[in-house]
Amino acid sequence: MTGHGSRDDGAIGGPARHAPASQVTPASQVNASQDAAPHVPVLLAEVIEALALKPGGRYLDGTFGAGGYARALLEAAPDATLLALDRDPTAIAGGADLVAAMAGRLILSQARFSELAEEAERFQMAPLDGVVLDIGVSSMQIDQAERGFSFRFDGPLDMRMAREGQSAADLINEAEEGLLANIFYHYGEERRSRAVARAVVETRRKAPIETTKQLAELVASIVWAEPGGAHPATRVFQALRIAVNDELGELVRALHAAEAVLKPGGRLVVVTFHSLEDRIVKQFLSERSGRAPAGSRHAPAIAVAQPTFSLVNRGPVAPTDAEMRINPRARSAKLRAAERNAASARSPEPELVALAGIPAPQPRRRS
Known part of the structure; x- marks a missing residue:
């Protein structure tokens, strides 16, 4: 799930010219267990079904991660070819055995998934029969203490x-208080965002905040834990991760790139893990499938552009109870899929792009 990154032109496979808080555990105590923890692809069977694999098809996995989708796709379609991207150099190196x-039949390239159209052209894979995106951070990254994703x-x-x-x-340690508050609120949906931002600024005046434990304990002193609920720092950590990696902006650009590079009949399959991502995917596919935005009887009718996709499912596909029992990380996942038609790709809509941005700081309110 790590396709939101920058390319250093490293690739594995393909043409030779492209070759290459209170419960916080110390990193020294988790290294031995990290390699033993398996990465379980979420909604794997549903993703393969939604792609509607074709004989000799050309596919792109924008978020290679541990290669779960890539392996399943290539095994399900023995004559298919797959270009897989990942921003994380560790994921690319780890995929060498699968290549x-x-x-x-498998090419790996270190690239942002927003660059998928350029990458497909670079490796002579365009137009594509399918694109799959698994949005967010991978369990491998979360479980590596030195990556700093988890409290x-x-x-x-x-x-x-x-x-x-x-x-x-x-x-x-560098952003102004208003920007931090907006990041926590809009990307993490943290209701006490301003109180946390003030505490961060006050704390860093004395000494920099440099570790996950420091930040998790600071947030836990401000945000009240709910009985049986998530750790108080969950939303702040999510917000920071999204901001640092420009995850929502990458998603918007990737959706438009997929529209540009898919052939008629090609499938776009996207798996998301929280409402911010799903809202963007839902709005994009709804608008691209010809659904008019809600209007007013007092306003002129809104012209609907020619559809570029048709929805594969009317609503999102969720994991089964059985999958959630096996893999608790799947509980918030949603799959949306659509099929490309022959209409020309469109330009990005300002409204969709705006969903990925941070609004300007609002007047201070009581937290």
């Missing part, structure tokens, strides 16, 4: 999927 096993382990406050650029620590 070798697939004997030329369950004490590690550096990093969260960079591509291991480059601004880190979560940089953002926490």
Whole structure:
């Protein structure tokens, strides 16, 4: 689930010219167990079904991760070819064995999934028969303390999927209070966002906030834990991760890129894990499938552009109870799929792009 990153032109496979808080656990105590924890692809059977694999098809996995979708796709369609992207260099290196096993049918490239159209052209894979996107952070990244994605382990406050650029620590220690508050509120839906932002600013005046444990304990001192609920720092950590990796902006750009590179009859399949992502995918596919926005009887009729997709399912596909028992991380997942038609791709809508942005700071309110 790690396709939101930057490309260093590294690739595996394909043509030779493209080759290459209080319960926080110390990192030293989790390293031994991380390799043993398996990565379980979410909604795997449903993804393969939604792709409607074709003989000799050309497909793109925008979020390679541990290769769960890639392996299943290539095994389900023995003559298909797959280009898989990931922003995380660790994921690309980890896929070398699968590339070798697939004997030329799998190409890996370190790239943002927003660059999927350019990557498909670069590897002579366009137009595509299918694109699959598994949005968010992978369980592998969460379970690696040194990556700083989780408050369950004490590690550096990093969260960079591509291991480059601004880190979560940089953002926490340098951003102004109003921006932090808006990030926590809009990306994490944290109701006490302003109180947390004020506490961050007051704390960093004394010393930088550099570890996941420091931030988790600070947030837990401000946000009340609900009985049986998630850790108080959950929403703040989610918000920081989204901001550091520009996840929503990447998603918007990836949806438009998929529209541009899919052939008629090609399928777009997207798996999301929280409402912010799902809202963007839902709005994009709804608008692209010809559904007019709600209007008013007092206003002129709104012209509907020619549809570019048809919906595969009327609503999102959710995991079964059996899958959620086996893999609790699947509980919030939603799958949406659509099929491309022959209409020309459209330009991005300002309304959709705006969903991915941070609004300007609002007047201070009582937290």
